[in-house]
Amino acid sequence: MAGTADLGRDGGDAGQSGAAAARVDLPPAGWDADGLARLMAALGGADGQARYVGGWVRDALAGTPPGDLDIATALPPAEVIARAEAAGLSVWSSASGLQHGTVGVVIGGKGVEVTTLRRDVTTDGRRATIAFTDDWREDAARRDFTINALSANPVTGAVHDYFGGLADLAAGRVRFIGDARARIAEDHLRILRFFRFHARFGRGLPDAEAYAACTARANDLMALSRERIADELMKLLGGARPAGAIRAMIEGGVLRPVLPEIDADGAARLEALIAAEDAAGIAGDAVRRLAALLPPDAARADLIAARLKLSNAVRKRLGAALAMDAEARPRILAYRLGSGGATDRLLLAGRAADAAALSGWTPPRLPVSGGDLVARGLDAGPVVARALREVETLWLDEDFPDAARARAIADQVAGRIKLER
Structure with a gap:
């Protein structure tokens, strides 16, 4: 796997310029190498017809645990299906997926999405009408951030970088491809995605142009469904270090159009909670962190959760975490609420030592009926x-x-x- 010292920059299809070209290890860790080799051979990977793209390439270069594996190809969806099935691989698809050029292929029990190269024809801030293309740069250009537009040769592992994503990854910089405001106009969710990716990969202050665009276009979030907003917010809160990004969003008024209840006091509570999680040695949790971020009133938090269309289980957990309770004994609290509910309430109260003491302990049942x-x-x-x-x-x-x-x-x-x- 390439270290950050090896990250170069390239403007074309040929590979990286500079003394050392960026490469990723092949095959991806945890995947069936034979199955991937069969798929890539079927798709013409050795001839430049298919590449690994997006998140897995980015994560491999950053040295972070890789996520889903995605493949892009110049082949049309019908040909992808025919070639994969001829190679003895299981394929699934849907009408919507095929419309957008995506075919699922099962490799070693895991699903891989293979998507035909695309370009945007029209966009309305929520969805795009696409057309297929055979131009790798054109396909990369429709992605949101430079670090997400990287692709890798499936035979050599050589990384293709059209927009400076390697340099941005090395610098801890999350930057839109092209004009930031225009990219947000194409898909309003990119506002929230910017802060999520900055929390994960960014170092220091957010990219100035991107931050200015996000704050200027914050009202665009009102056009999105609350489910999409909630999903992106929970992904951010579930990350390793969301507090700085959340505070930047609050200071820039990004959340005000859709979640005006989240304010600087909520950011301070979130920071205190994360400090308590760290002190207790307990993994961060998105629902618990949302509880810290929302007003410390169970009834009010439930109204916000309903507006976000969170599940009944999440709403119940938020209510339990934020309910007033004078119980000082952590094991009795765990008996009443369950270990998870007690851990939420103790950490939100800053009682890291008490929360840590509950780790691994299961409340017994009363032995008398x-x-x-x-x-x-x-x-x-x-x-x-x-x-x-x-x-x-x-x-x-x-x-x-x-x-x-x-x-x-x-x-x-x-x-x-x-x-x-």
């Missing part, structure tokens, strides 16, 4: 329900003693209630 109390002579119904709550409280106060002690507590409670009757 209502039937056990009936067997001790109590009447089924409200009396047993009240007695069971009392047994549980005493059992929790003694920090989850074993079953023998729980039965002894049950004997005491049942005996006292019978004497009171």
Whole structure:
């Protein structure tokens, strides 16, 4: 894999200029090498008809865990299907995918998307009408950022770079291809994608032109579905270091048109939460971080979550994380909320040590049931329900003693209630 010292810059199809050409290791780690070799042979990879593109090439060069593997080809979709099937590979497709030139191929149990080179004909900020092309540079030009427009030869691993993406990757710079405002006008989601990629790959301040374009066109986000906004926001929050990007978005008014409730106080809470996660040695979590970012009011946060059309499970978790609770004992909190819910609430409260203490601990079940109390002579119904709550409280106060002690507590409670009757 090429290190950053090897990253050159190229304006054409021939490869990299400079003393050392950028290359990526082949085949991609974790993939079936024989299956990929068969697919690339079928697609004419050795003849320049197919390349690895986009995220996997970028991640391999950056030394970060690679994501999905995508392939671009000059071949039309029907020919991709025919060649892949002739090579004995399983293929799937949909009407929408074929319309956009994308065919799925199964390699070693994993799905690879093979997409015919494209150019945009028209765009409206949400979707594009495309036409197929055989021009690699033209296809790269329709991508959002220079670091996402890289492609790699499937035989040699040589990287093709038309817009300075290698230099930007080496410098920790996320930059739009061409005019930033024009690229945002093509697809408004690129505003949020810019901040997500800056959080992941950027160093220092955001690219000035890109940041100015995002702040100037923030109202464009209002044209997007709330589901797309939520999806992109959650991807950002789930990254390793989202706080700086979130603060930059707030300071630039980027979120104001669609999420005006997220403010500087929310950014400060997010930063405190991430510090607590780090101190506890607990992995960052997008839902927990969203809870920090939203107003610290469960009912209000639920209204925002509903507006974003988040799932019922996420809304329930947000509500549990933000509910007021005076319980100071972390293990009892875990018993009441589950380990995950307790961890959320403790970290949001800055109780990193208590959250860390819960790691690997599973709350036990109360070893006594209502039937056990009936067997001790109590009447089924409200009396047993009240007695069971009392047994549980005493059992929790003694920090989850074993079953023998729980039965002894049950004997005491049942005996006292019978004497009171």
